Amino acid sequence: MAEQHFLEVRHLGKRFDTDHGELTVFDDVSFGLDKGEFVCIIGHSGCGKSTILNVLAGLDSPSGGEVYMAGKEVRGPSLERGVVFQNYSLLPWRSALSNVEFGVRARFPGWGKAKVREHSLRYLHMVGLKDGAEHRKPAALSGGMRQRVSIARAFATQPQLLLLDEPFGALDALTRGTIQDELLRICAETHQTVFMITHDVDEAILLADRILLMTNGPFARVAESVKVSIERPRDRTTIVHDPGYYPIRTHLVDFLVSRSRELSERDDAVRDAGHAREVRAEAMAPVEVDPAADARAEAAGLVRAQGPDPHAPPPLKAVNGN
């Protein structure tokens, strides 16, 4: 093994028995996360992203492969790995505050009532829930507010790894933007290690240090690991003016539109030819790409590279240059 990451995912695979025989959703998925890193995973529906996240959470068990966190094998759920689900998963008979307290009490069983409350309120305020909203039941809160509570609950338990399963998928664009900002700020403060599923390319670029790209299922695998070298702190409104932004965006969109399918087809062909070993070898090491750095290097040397780009940002870019 080359290097030991904080989170090590090795040769993960998931197979289901169906009426038409065995279905392999993904196979030989390997990657690592370092402490404090924010990693997003993107792929088409059905490639098994959610299953991977559930395996990391300990809620699902893989058909093959293993996951290590801080050197210990992940077996079953743990408070060290907090999860924020897409549908918030708040307990509807508890108020927002009580939902957070539920998590805090589970995490710190020795704490007194006052300390639990104070800790919970701090995290609720951090995600912007105050002025009585914290005493409302989830049904009386908007979708955005509920997801904030869910995030507060996850952060309040201070997990070593935070798993986000498309947390903003069900929110409108405006709410999504503000909560993304909150998340960005909180992660910067806490240096939280995060693994997040998203369908939104712009969201991934805004939040992530690295973006994992999965090929289409069945037999999906992590094909590329795209480094987002846009400097932090990032801002939702100005990040699009970074010279690195559009090259990354184009690279990701290209992958989703064509390469994810092409790579799957190529894998299928190789597998049909009986060279499973070959696919395996490649799958073990996702290709490292950093379109942003490439773009910067070009921008520094040659003006030419920026001209013909159809996605080129408006002239403001020059003012904002790095």
Place this chain on the structure above:
Amino acid sequence: MLQSINARAVLVSLVLLVVTLGLWQLSHTSSEADTEMTEYERLMGGAEPQAKVPPPSEIIGLAAKELSNPFYDAGPNDKGIGIQLGYSIYRVLTGFGLAALVAIPLGFLIGMSPLMYKALNPFIQILKPISPLAWMPLALFIIKDSEASSIFVIFICSIWPMLINTAFGVAGVRKDWVNVARTHELTPMNTAFQVILPAAAPTILTGMRISIGIAWLVIVAAEMLVGGTGIGYYVWNEWNNLDLTSVIFSILMIGLVGMLLDMALATATRFVQYQE
């Protein structure tokens, strides 16, 4: 708008009540003979060629008398309506409480374990449709006590709705909430009490509400069978006395108490109800 609808509903209810009672009362008095009755006729019940259902005025009169002194006890065949209802309520609540103690934990087990569900399902399906009164001879033979037997009959009829609703509610708890419990490393006990019980509580309470309704239906029949005390015995005893006024009065009291029991459970359900 809502208030005016409520007010109008009350008005319609009152009109229906007055019209029904009025017609009832009129149908009784209209046929009454105008001619002077002989003493013999009077002794024979007003010389009516046919015995008649007593008019509402008589029932109201009796109700006023009975309710003004509901707890008197003048021997085995003459007890106040309050005492008779008290016996029935005591039996219903005892049988119902014992049934809850068995049904809710058992329902939890069935709801949590598909194996237990499949294993116990045939027994439940066969035992559930048995009329609770069919158990009575067996209960009397085994228990050898009429009081305890009627409590057993209440127990056996209240158990099924609670058992089935508890199992249904527990099995239907959203997987997300169970996952929340799992990711928070809750012990099985804490998961049961902090997540599954509150999540299933509205369904469980609905089962309890159905159960207490059935129990109140069954107690009347059970007491008619075993006799001695209770509202069911009272109804049958007054029928044997040919005192239809008391029969109608006790029918109304049975309805009233049944409604109060149902309202109590409905209120309890509201406390555990949540909105998703």
